[in-house]
Amino acid sequence: MTHVAMLMGGLSAERPVSLSSGNSCADALEAEGFGVTRIDVDRNISSTLQQLKPDVVFNGLHGPYGEDGTIQGVLEYLEIPYTHSGVMASALAMDKERSKTVVRRVGVAVAEAKVMHRLEAAEKHAMKPPYVVKPVNEGSSFGVLIVGEDRSKPPQELYSDEWPYGDIVMVERFVPGRELTCAVMGDVALGVTEILPLGDTFYDYDAKYAEGGSKHVLPAEILPNVYQKIQTLSLKAHQAIGCRGVTRSDFRLDDRVNGTGELIWLEVNTQPGMTPTSLLPELAEHAGHTFGELLTWMVEDASCRR
Numbered sequence: 325m326t327h328v329a330m331l332m333g334g335l336s337a338e339r340p341v342s343l344s345s346g347n348s349c350a351d352a353l354e355a356e357g358f359g360v361t362r363i364d365v366d367r368n369i370s371s372t373l374q375q376l377k378p379d380v381v382f383n384g385l386h387g388p389y390g391e392d393g394t395i396q397g398v399l400e401y402l403e404i405p406y407t408h409s410g411v412m413a414s415a416l417a418m419d420k421e422r423s424k425t426v427v428r429r430v431g432v433a434v435a436e437a438k439v440m441h442r443l444e445a446a447e448k449h450a451m452k453p454p455y456v457v458k459p460v461n462e463g464s465s466f467g468v469l470i471v472g473e474d475r476s477k478p479p480q481e482l483y484s485d486e487w488p489y490g491d492i493v494m495v496e497r498f499v500p501g502r503e504l505t506c507a508v509m510g511d512v513a514l515g516v517t518e519i520l521p522l523g524d525t526f527y528d529y530d531a532k533y534a535e536g537g538s539k540h541v542l543p544a545e546i547l548p549n550v551y552q553k554i555q556t557l558s559l560k561a562h563q564a565i566g567c568r569g570v571t572r573s574d575f576r577l578d579d580r581v582n583g584t585g586e587l588i589w590l591e592v593n594t595q596p597g598m599t600p601t602s603l604l605p606e607l608a609e610h611a612g613h614t615f616g617e618l619l620t621w622m623v624e625d626a627s628c629r630r
Contacts, residue, residue: 336387346384410630446482501578
């Protein structure tokens with residue numbers, strides 16, 4: 325029996341999501357016949373894994389330390405095969421500025437953006453509204469602020485001493501229109517989902533993870549050529565950044581009447597959520613893979629030197 329260590333929890337702001345993802349995956353893997361040890365990750369994770377000696381690590385962590393190449397480096401050092409992307413790709417994907425630079429070079433359109441200190445972004449508009457302010461190294465929409473056309477001042481929350489998301493932020497042109505996402509599994513782009521937040525205009529943390537927080541339209545009701553283009557661009561971004569296993573790329577499509585028609589890549593998520601409301605399991609199921617089959621594939625795909 326293959327012994328899988330399920331890493332979850334961790335130290336980031338996304339800890340609750342990781343615990344939910346990890347437990348969902350552990351339950352499904354046990355149902356598939358794997359031996360699973362659930363580990364709530366702390367700073368002693370290296371010694372914990374050395375004592376446990378699992379065959380494979382399933383990385384169910386999200387955010388800093390779990391998604392940015394840090395835990396991947398520990399697992400490489402310990403020579404334990406693990407799921408998802410490796411050190412370099414994880415670090416690159418987590419850095420919104422550098423990942424944009426890489427995908428732009430392979431023909432993926434991105435929104436204009438500037439990186440600066442949060443106090444500078446709070447002092448005056450870094451670009452003409454509407455725009456979005458987001459931490460350069462966070463996930464799950466933590467710290468994301470949308471500045472509308474009617475805002476005379478930048479977000480004053482950025483001045484706060486209690487701002488928890490780091491001092492460096494990205495100011496990015498707001499792209500109106502539809503929120504779309506596409507998953508990649510290995511070297512295959514899966515379907516495209518449209519995300520419709522309920523009760524808000526922004527796919528924030530609650531819309532992502534609260535039950536009933538958003539509606540998922542799968543397959544997305546968009547033109548076939550646009551659907552295929554999103555699949556192509558998702559695979560391009562996955563490969564350009566050097567990702568492995570499963571990823572999910574997010575897009576904005578401005579197909580409004582009198583809109584620009586532009587399709588803009590926002591980011592790639594190397595540790596997509598695996599909660600009951602998550603997009604990746606839905607996309608995999610739409611492609612014919614049960615949740616158990618998806619996770620089995622991920623475990624069998626695990627390796628070092630990713």
